[in-house]
Amino acid sequence: MRRLLTAALLALAAPAAAQPVAPAVPVALAEYQARRDSLAARLGDGVVVAFGAREPVAIHQSFRQLPGFAYLTSFAEPDAVLVLRLRGGRATGSVFVQVPDARYQLYVGIPADSAAVARETGLARRDVAALRPALDSLARAGVPFHVIRDVGSGDAAGRDTVTLGASFVRDLQRAHPALVVRDAAPALDRLRARKSPAELALLRRAIAATDSAHAAALRAVRPGAVERQVQGAIEAAFVQHGAEGPSFASIVGSGPNATTLHYMRNDRTMRAGEVVVMDVGASFGGYAADVTRTVPVSGRFTPEQRAVYQIVRDAQTAAERAAKVGAPWAAAQAAADSVVARGLARLGLIEGPDAEFDAPWAAQCAASARLCKQFALFLPHGLGHGIGLEVHDPAMYYYDDRTLRDGDVFTIEPGVYVNPDVLKLLPDTPRNRALLARVRPAVERYANTGVRIEDDFLVTTRGLERLSRAPREADEIEAAMARVRGVVP
Ligand code: GLY
Ligand code: MN
Numbered sequence: 229m230r231r232l233l234t235a236a237l238l239a240l241a242a243p244a245a246a247q248p249v250a251p252a253v254p255v256a257l258a259e260y261q262a263r264r265d266s267l268a269a270r271l272g273d274g275v276v277v278a279f280g281a282r283e284p285v286a287i288h289q290s291f292r293q294l295p296g297f298a299y300l301t302s303f304a305e306p307d308a309v310l311v312l313r314l315r316g317g318r319a320t321g322s323v324f325v326q327v328p329d330a331r332y333q334l335y336v337g338i339p340a341d342s343a344a345v346a347r348e349t350g351l352a353r354r355d356v357a358a359l360r361p362a363l364d365s366l367a368r369a370g371v372p373f374h375v376i377r378d379v380g381s382g383d384a385a386g387r388d389t390v391t392l393g394a395s396f397v398r399d400l401q402r403a404h405p406a407l408v409v410r411d412a413a414p415a416l417d418r419l420r421a422r423k424s425p426a427e428l429a430l431l432r433r434a435i436a437a438t439d440s441a442h443a444a445a446l447r448a449v450r451p452g453a454v455e456r457q458v459q460g461a462i463e464a465a466f467v468q469h470g471a472e473g474p475s476f477a478s479i480v481g482s483g484p485n486a487t488t489l490h491y492m493r494n495d496r497t498m499r500a501g502e503v504v505v506m507d508v509g510a511s512f513g514g515y516a517a518d519v520t521r522t523v524p525v526s527g528r529f530t531p532e533q534r535a536v537y538q539i540v541r542d543a544q545t546a547a548e549r550a551a552k553v554g555a556p557w558a559a560a561q562a563a564a565d566s567v568v569a570r571g572l573a574r575l576g577l578i579e580g581p582d583a584e585f586d587a588p589w590a591a592q593c594a595a596s597a598r599l600c601k602q603f604a605l606f607l608p609h610g611l612g613h614g615i616g617l618e619v620h621d622p623a624m625y626y627y628d629d630r631t632l633r634d635g636d637v638f639t640i641e642p643g644v645y646v647n648p649d650v651l652k653l654l655p656d657t658p659r660n661r662a663l664l665a666r667v668r669p670a671v672e673r674y675a676n677t678g679v680r681i682e683d684d685f686l687v688t689t690r691g692l693e694r695l696s697r698a699p700r701e702a703d704e705i706e707a708a709m710a711r712v713r714g715v716v717p
């Protein structure tokens with residue numbers, strides 16, 4: 229009887245055969261045109277020059293359009309430059325593209341012709357050889373240029389001086405010293421931050437595919453599994469649920485790797501008694517989900533892991549309560565920080581919720597006092613970020629008064645990472661010596677417990693909606709793991 233029951237449960241838990249999935253409803257051409265016109269309304273008359281992603285220089289790598297470019301046009305060939313002429317709140321323009329030579333087209337496909345591009349994007353297709361003469365002529369006309377640079381992520385924009393776009397614009401400025409060149413990213417980011425119904429629908433599909441992938445991961449996690457085997461199960465589930473694949477490099481970190489925020493090697497064999505952090509997100513119609521679950525490799529949390537887990541879950545709940553339309557994002561961050569700080573003090577990992585330390589990054593503490601609180605040794609990142617075409621997408625609360633706006637879509641992702649090596653970073657000062665003497669036993673006790681819990685949310689005047697639904701309570705995770713293993717309680 230018991231064997232039969234186990235077999236039945238295992239059958240229930242078996243990976244589903246590939247099911248037909250509803251295709252993504254693409255963003256309509258009219259919406260792209262409206263986005264370009266909205267940019268024109270914000271920037272005033274002038275020219276927009278937006279650089280697309282380059283053809284990868286390594287052989288046989290997949291191509292992914294840059295998010296700013298993708299927001300303005302669905303055009304997805306490499307090495308394209310979009311030029312828009314903005315007049316009276318309307319944008320018209322062209323994509324300039326390198327036409328691959330005839331024989332290479334046999335390898336990479338024959339590109340859409342001008343008529344198809346016009347039909348599909350509302351833009352003229354022109355040869356890249358005509359780009360510089362066209363821009364020279366516009367520069368001579370004395371109109372300002374608004375540039376969208378070819379950086380892969382807003383996170384990297386501040387450091388860029390070397391991209392093709394940056395050097396192209398430098399050349400142009402040298403040739404036209406009076407040319408006014410402005411960064412269009414702030415205006416574009418504000419537009420991208422406000423999600424349309426079509427974008428929200430794609431985000432929901434990305435998140436649903438990611439929930440399914442977390443269910444698949446629970447079947448793949450076990451002592452002896454290599455992290456990338458779990459990654460494979462997750463990414464296979466993305467595709468089975470209609471997604472293109474991962475929207476960012478999947479993080480599957482077990483044991484000590486659970487404490488490295490952006491661990492991506494995924495090559496370690498996991499062991500019983502450890503936890504594994506799985507921070508993953510499907511890309512669906514180009515839109516990124518971002519959901520993290522932390523689960524015990526053996527299926528049951530140890531008391532120490534459960535204690536840390538509950539602090540993180542409580543911090544997430546506290547942030548969710550504070551996340552309301554009109555509320556400052558900083559209030560949600562402070563709510564989560566406070567729960568983590570009190571929890572870590574209770575476990576003896578820090579001297580007190582408000583205790584500070586002498587930080588090796590003291591200069592940065594002027595900008596953010598939390599960085600020099602002891603709790604930030606174990607929670608070094610912020611509370612969350614917008615999601616959209618990029619996994620770190622603009623959200624309206626980034627702007628102006630830093631409050632949450634109706635329609636913001638974002639993550640809430642507190643964590644606690646007990647990495648004993650963090651203590652080695654501390655400068656040798658009297659205050660740090662006292663801190664080390666007090667917390668070392670607790671750090672050893674909780675060592676290598678890394679927990680992050682990340683969900684995706686939509687806030688509206690009706691309240692906060694949790695869009696990701698994968699099990700997240702410690703008990704729910706243990707029960708789900710027991711079910712898929714056919715363990716009868
Ligand atoms: N997956 C990256 C992040 O959570 O921000
Ligand atoms: Mn995230």
Ligand code: MN
Binds near residue numbers: 507682
């Ligand atoms: Mn994440």
